[in-house]
Amino acid sequence: MKPSVIEMIYSQHDEIIRQWKNEVTELNQFDSTLPTNWFHETNEEFVNLIMGTLELEENEAKEQFRSFAERLMNAGWPLSYFTKGMQLFRRVLVQMLTSDESFESEKVFETLNEVEKWVDGVINQLVDEYTGSWENTLHLQKLALKELSAPLIPVFEKISVMPLVGTIDTERAKLIMENLLEGIIEHRSQVVLIDITGVPVVDTMVAHHIIQASEAVRLVGAECILVGIRPEIAQTIINLGIDLRKFPTKSTLRKGIETGLELTQRKIISTS
Amino acid sequence: MSVQSNVEVHSEWGIVSARQAGRNLAKELGFGGVDQARFTTAISELARNIYLYAEQGEIIIETVENSRITGVQRGLKITARDRGPGIKSIREVMEDGYTTSGGLGAGLPGVKRLMDEFDIDSVTGEGTEITAIKWLR
Ligand SMILES: Nc1ncnc2c1ncn2[C@@H]1O[C@H](COP(=O)(O)OP(=O)(O)O)[C@@H](O)[C@H]1O
Ligand SMILES: [Mg+2]
Numbered sequence: 364m365k366p367s368v369i370e371m372i373y374s375q376h377d378e379i380i381r382q383w384k385n386e387v388t389e390l391n392q393f394d395s396t397l398p399t400n401w402f403h404e405t406n407e408e409f410v411n412l413i414m415g416t417l418e419l420e421e422n423e424a425k426e427q428f429r430s431f432a433e434r435l436m437n438a439g440w441p442l443s444y445f446t447k448g449m450q451l452f453r454r455v456l457v458q459m460l461t462s463d464e465s466f467e468s469e470k471v472f473e474t475l476n477e478v479e480k481w482v483d484g485v486i487n488q489l490v491d492e493y494t495g496s497w498e499n500t501l502h503l504q505k506l507a508l509k510e511l512s513a514p515l516i517p518v519f520e521k522i523s524v525m526p527l528v529g530t531i532d533t534e535r536a537k538l539i540m541e542n543l544l545e546g547i548i549e550h551r552s553q554v555v556l557i558d559i560t561g562v563p564v565v566d567t568m569v570a571h572h573i574i575q576a577s578e579a580v581r582l583v584g585a586e587c588i589l590v591g592i593r594p595e596i597a598q599t600i601i602n603l604g605i606d607l608r609k610f611p612t613k614s615t616l617r618k619g620i621e622t623g624l625e626l627t628q629r630k631i632i633s634t635s
Numbered sequence: 636m637s638v639q640s641n642v643e644v645h646s647e648w649g650i651v652s653a654r655q656a657g658r659n660l661a662k663e664l665g666f667g668g669v670d671q672a673r674f675t676t677a678i679s680e681l682a683r684n685i686y687l688y689a690e691q692g693e694i695i696i697e698t699v700e701n702s703r704i705t706g707v708q709r710g711l712k713i714t715a716r717d718r719g720p721g722i723k724s725i726r727e728v729m730e731d732g733y734t735t736s737g738g739l740g741a742g743l744p745g746v747k748r749l750m751d752e753f754d755i756d757s758v759t760g761e762g763t764e765i766t767a768i769k770w771l772r
Contacts, residue, residue, distance in 0.1 A: 532647045564654055564672075566679040567739045595672035602673060603745035604731050 368477045369418050371470060375459055376414065382455045383410050383448075390447055405435065409445075413452050417481075425488055432489050433496070442493045446486050453482045513539040515546030515555070522623040523552040524616065528561030536572040543576055547585050554623035555580050558616050560591030570605050577610055586626055588612065590619035637698045638663075642682075645691035650682040653694040660696055660711055664771060673749040674711060674769050680742040681715035681765055687736060689719020689763065699768060710751070710770040718762040725755050 372379070387406050412431055416424035432445060456478055460471045512535050517523045523546060525539070547555060557573065559565065565573075577587035589612045592600070600607060613619040624630050640660060642653040657678040661671045678694060685692040695714040700707050727733050729747070734740030743765075747753040750767040757763040 530651055532651075564675055564679050566676050566683065567741045567745060568679075568683055571739045595669040598669050599672050599676045599749065602748045603676070604741050604748065605739065605745075 364417055364477055364481055365473075367470070368474045371460075371466075371474050372414075372417060372456065372478075375456075378459065379452075379455055380410050380414065382459070383413075383451060386451055386455065387448060390451060405440070409448055410452075413449070421484075424485075428485055428488060429492060432492055436493060436496060442490065445489045445493075449482050449486050449489075453478055509538055509542075513542045515542050515550070515552075517546075517550040517552065518620065519624070519629075521551065521553040521627045522556070522620065523547070523550050523554075524556045524558060524620075526558040526561065529563070531562060531569045531572065536569075539572065540576050540579060543580060544583060547580065547583055552585055554586045554588065554626050556588050556590050556613075556616060556619040556623060558591040558619075559589065559596070560593065560616075562596075565596050565600060567603055567605065570600060570603070570607075574610065586611070586623075588619045588622060590614070590616050637700075639695065639697040642694045642696075643691070644682045644685045644694055647686065649694075650679060650686060653678050653682045653696075656694075657696050657711075657713070660698070661769075664698065664709060664711060666711075666769070666771060670769060670772070674713075677746045677749045677767060677769075678713055680746050681713060681767075684742060685715060685717045685719070689717035692717025692719065692762075701770070708770055710768050712766060712768045713750075715765045716762070717764075721759040721761055721763055722755065722757040723759055725757065729755075 384406055387410075388402075408431070412427060416427055419427070435444070436442075457475060460466055460474060512529075513525060513527065515523050515525045525543060525546075527539070531539070543555065543557075546552065557576070559573070562569065573589065577589065580587040587610070589607070589610055592612060592614065611622070613622055621631070638660065640656040642656055643649055644653060654675050658671060658675045661674045666674060678696070682694050685694070693716055695716070697712050697714075699710050699712045701710065702708075722728055728743050730740075731744050732740040743755075746765075746767055749769075751770050752766075752768040754766045755763070756765075
């Protein structure tokens with residue numbers, strides 16, 4: 364920003380801050396999403412930041428806004444607090460410079476022009492910052508969900524378990540397949556136990572996905588054992604006419620693990 | 636008094652809600668664990684077929700009664716209704732393994748075995764209505 368413009372704004376320093384603080388409280392008093400504690404402290408910090416960065420070089424100014432915004436966003440302050448605050452700064456300046464006749468109109472025009480650009484720049488940056496961190500959060504949550512909904516857990520060397528809990532839809536069936544095949548390679552599993560104790564309904568689609576998954580597991584050279592088939596589920600599977608005899612099954616996870624150990628030439632022994 | 640539950644099916648969530656409604660009614664009526672699972676699985680098959688082949692439709696679950704010499708028999712009836720493409724050959728779709736979607740083709744014959752009564756009414760180009768009843772033992 365031009366030194367003459369900065370000088371002009373700084374000549375009104377205290378008055379600008381006073382008016383800004385006055386109006387920001389009004390502006391935000393109906394906004395219930397705003398954290399109520401630290402409200403005054405934050406306003407104080409915000410307006411001093413605005414005034415302080417006017418004379419800074421652009422990158423330096425952006426860095427200061429970035430760290431301020433990041434800290435508040437993490438504490439739950441909404442984006443609108445920043446954008447409203449910046450717009451208010453502009454409004455206060457316009458009011459002040461246009462109502463006082465002692466300012467040269469050319470100078471006022473120049474100042475407002477500069478301020479306009481500066482405020483827009485900061486708002487754009489904050490919006491980018493904010494959507495960036497929001498998209499990032501969303502991305503991380505999707506990843507977490509992906510890992511949670513079909514995790515492959517290496518329980519022993521060469522033996523992994525995939526415990527399935529909840530409804531299996533098309534999206535999740537895809538994840539099961541992906542995580543199985545990726546995990547088998549990653550953990551060098553030779554035996555995979557798919558535990559369906561927590562799956563509420565096994566209809567023909569779920570059965571089909573499980574059959575396909577276990578065939579894929581075999582194709583990459585591992586053995587797949589289905590465990591945790593509850594008695595009522597076993598009944599319905601038979602009624603549906605699905606033949607699971609081709610697929611190794613064990614009633615419990617424990618028996619499945621014992622089989623897995625046998626298949627990899629090991630067993631659990633008691634040392635007493 | 637008859638109890639009834641209607642669920643619109645136009646996404647996979649609809650399938651889950653229909654199942655849930657069915658499981659709740661089956662529990663309330665006093666079905667045992669295995670029959671609850673059979674009933675819920677039958678709903679799941681019919682709802683998924685609606686979603687897959689007709690895109691949208693509805694599942695209606697209601698209590699029904701039947702007077703016998705031994706007393707009144709109670710049960711639950713599923714009606715799966717859609718305005719999809721309809722089924723050309725009912726004989727074909729009732730064969731184990733018949734599928735047009737690369738599925739297992741075990742859904743409809745499976746539902747017939749899971750339930751006590753089963754009926755398909757379908758007109759090509761107009762839609763399909765499948766009804767099935769499970770009696771309380
Ligand atoms: N509501 C429906 N509308 C039209 N066609 C259907 C409907 N339900 C089932 N079908 C047809 O019947 C076939 C067999 O269905 P089903 O026994 O459930 O096996 P799958 O769904 O595995 O193919 C389906 O592939 C489809 O062509
Ligand atoms: Mg089907």
